[in-house]
Amino acid sequence: MFLAWSEIKKNKLRFLLITSILLLVSFLVFFLSGLANGLASMNREAIDSWKVDAVLLTEESDKSLYESALDRKIADELDAKETAVISQMGAIANNGDTKQNVMLFGIDREEFIKPEVSEGDPTFYVQNGVVASDVLKDEGFKIGDTLELSSTDTKLTIVGFTEKARFNASPILYMKLNDMQKIKYGDAYTMNKDLVNAIVIRDKDWATLSLPDNTEIIETETFIESLPGYTEQNLTLTYMIYFLFVISAAIVAIFLYVLTVQKISMFGLMKAQGISSAYLARSVIAQTFILALIGVVLAFGLTLLAGSFLPNGVPIMFDIPTMIIYGVVLIVVAILGAVISVWTIIRIDPLEAIGG
Amino acid sequence: MVLELRNAKKTFGEGNTLVEAMKETNFLVERGELVAVIGPSGSGKSTFLTVAGALQTPSEGEVIINGKELSQLNEKQRSKIRLQEIGFILQASNLVPFLTVDQQLELLNKVKKDNMTKDEQRKLYEDLGITKLRKNYPSDLSGGERQRVAIAKALFSKPAILLADEPTASLDSDRAFEVMELLRNETKSNQTATIVVTHDIRLIQYVDKVYKMTDGVLKLESSAEMALDSTE
């Protein structure tokens, strides 16, 4: 540590450069992780809030909620602990000022899926009343607003707002199943009123349930991963982050190697004096650790600071545990980058440094 | 007896390109003894010194330091011997560029025990005339000052063996005499075995013995020859 620190203090500019590069890369990693997390939660936060273990869909729907249609009576035949039905429909809602893409979710108010409101009436007492995702508040929607839908003449009324109610990147409007079925099927309502998209299940032993023909039960995580675009988006961002790990390792490796090569004769002289390679190697590693730690910690703070200035619409959500893990990975990766330098130091022949 | 070369020989290359940098050499230096090695450039003085200082292994023969046969040791153990037993003062300045004079010595405290006390260190600085330079970095020292700091560094670890390759090369003659005087005092008071390689024939008045290196052959000069050399 003595050697490591002394050198950093003497050659501040040199080490400031490498620290700031590490800082920028870490900043980018943290930001991308926030973006990945934010985009993921736009897709899945509603499902996560239901705390369900599995989802029952029709077989031919290929794990898509939108393509699935089954009879809600199936729920009664299932031997599951708790179930809830969902009837779904996409729409464009217009409160007179703003148009917004939304997802209508018809639900049975007696079942667990009923949203907890953060504001407003939890009973959906009004006919065609909806409890809306609170992200709509930022778009100018208010309790009492009357909503026109693109596909029907029926008007909805916002009776409350709830948190964590986005599904596949759209805000949800929860409403009574019956009201919903009328909108969805129009004239064909009587014939189709029991037709829902999915039955969500709370039961740890869901895999052992006996299922009716032509239905399929899938784990919640699989269901989420099958949402259109979800996996692709996630993988893209994850690969970018991994790639940044590789880049930071390479930057550190190159930079330290150049520094080490410049100091070969100095290391040689110290080795001639009998200072062990291990001591010198430890010093280089300590140096890398100090620099990486400073860079990552500063980037961490800077990310959170920058995050607090972002407008609401930006889908960035920082997950501190994930950031800490990535921070540790960045430091470890930087230290791996020092390996080439350590190897170089070990191979230095003290005699060469002494010369004539 | 602290350092001995027994039939030690150092060759480089093979066949046509074979260089016998140091022919078969027997050499012995006792504690408290100051010896000089003189000889023309390329005669093998540095080779001799680095073999004796456990920096390279002889092609044949044995080097024995404090009773330990170096051929029996691996590089790690030889490195330890260098750290514990030997002080080097080298032709090129052997200072770490980003450490101050004080820190150069402090580094040794980090890797090794039984170095000089604070008082001894202060006295050493006085003797070498570097007290005022203790906070300086090597880049802010003159060549001669750097050389004196290198000497301080070598003496600081209180080595049993002190090996100096042209320690006075970048000093003016007054300083050179002072440094030899200092090396002599250290040799006597710490019972160090000191070998000084030098071109400067005027310095041999300070030493107990003079060896002459010619084409890889190391030979003890008789006092008569010494006298003759010094009057040249």
Ligand SMILES: Nc1ncnc2c1ncn2[C@@H]1O[C@H](COP(=O)(O)OP(=O)(O)OP(=O)(O)O)[C@@H](O)[C@H]1O
């Ligand atoms: N690593 C090596 N490989 C090949 N030849 C070498 C090597 N080291 C030294 N020599 C040769 O051995 C001979 C002795 O070299 P050495 O460095 O010991 O001379 P020196 O007496 O110290 O000279 P100087 O006074 O110029 O420092 C020279 O001919 C040199 O070229």
Ligand SMILES: [Mg+2]
């Ligand atoms: Mg030489």
